[in-house]
Amino acid sequence: MALITWTADQFGTNVGFADDEHKVLFDKLNKLYDLATGGAERSAIGAQLDDLIAYVVGHFAHEEKEMEAAGFAGLAAHKAEHEALVGTCADLQKKFHAGEADVTDEVGQMVKSWLESHIPTFDRGYAAVLS
Numbered sequence: 822m823a824l825i826t827w828t829a830d831q832f833g834t835n836v837g838f839a840d841d842e843h844k845v846l847f848d849k850l851n852k853l854y855d856l857a858t859g860g861a862e863r864s865a866i867g868a869q870l871d872d873l874i875a876y877v878v879g880h881f882a883h884e885e886k887e888m889e890a891a892g893f894a895g896l897a898a899h900k901a902e903h904e905a906l907v908g909t910c911a912d913l914q915k916k917f918h919a920g921e922a923d924v925t926d927e928v929g930q931m932v933k934s935w936l937e938s939h940i941p942t943f944d945r946g947y948a949a950v951l952s
Contacts, residue, residue, distance in 0.1 A: 824854040825933045832940045836951045838887070839944060842880045849873040850932060857924035866924055870917060874910050881907065884944070891950045899943050906935055 827840075827847045834840055853869040855861075881903040888896045909931075916922035 822855075823851045824929050825850060825936060831937075834940070834944050834948045834952070836887075836944075836948055839884060839947075839951070842883065843940060843944075846873075846876060846880060847936075849876055850929070850936075853924060854926075854929040857929070858926055867917060870914060870924060874907075874914055877910065878907060884947075887951055888947055891947075893947050893950045895943070895946050899947070902939060902943055906939075 825847050827844045829840075832840075832843055834843075849869070850873060853866070853873050856866045856869050885896065885900055885903065888899060893899075913922055913924070913928065917924065
């Protein structure tokens with residue numbers, strides 16, 4: 822079952838690259854969640870975790886590059902939001918691979934909540950400048 826579903830009403834920014842990348846991000850998160858909560862092998866969960874985090878880092882870099890090029894005034898605050906999530910994810914990734922943490926339902930719910938807040942609040946803020 823999907824943890825989070827992209828809909829234009831809830832998550833659309835009207836910025837083509839952002840909406841496309843958010844859809845991929847949601848798919849990768851849902852796959853990780855399904856593996857982690859479905860009893861998959863730890864190696865498969867770890868590979869998907871690594872894939873998701875690498876994608877998120879690339880997506881954030883793309884957004885930030887576009888915001889900077891457009892002279893978006895909210896870039897610093899937006900970047901701080903990104904850095905906070907990447908720090909949390911990197912910590913989980915390190916602990917997971919050291920055998921000190923697991924990807925749990927709670928982790929999935931935390932990321933889902935972050936996305937439900939971040940995209941409508943922060944990403945829609947750049948829509949007028951980037952669309």
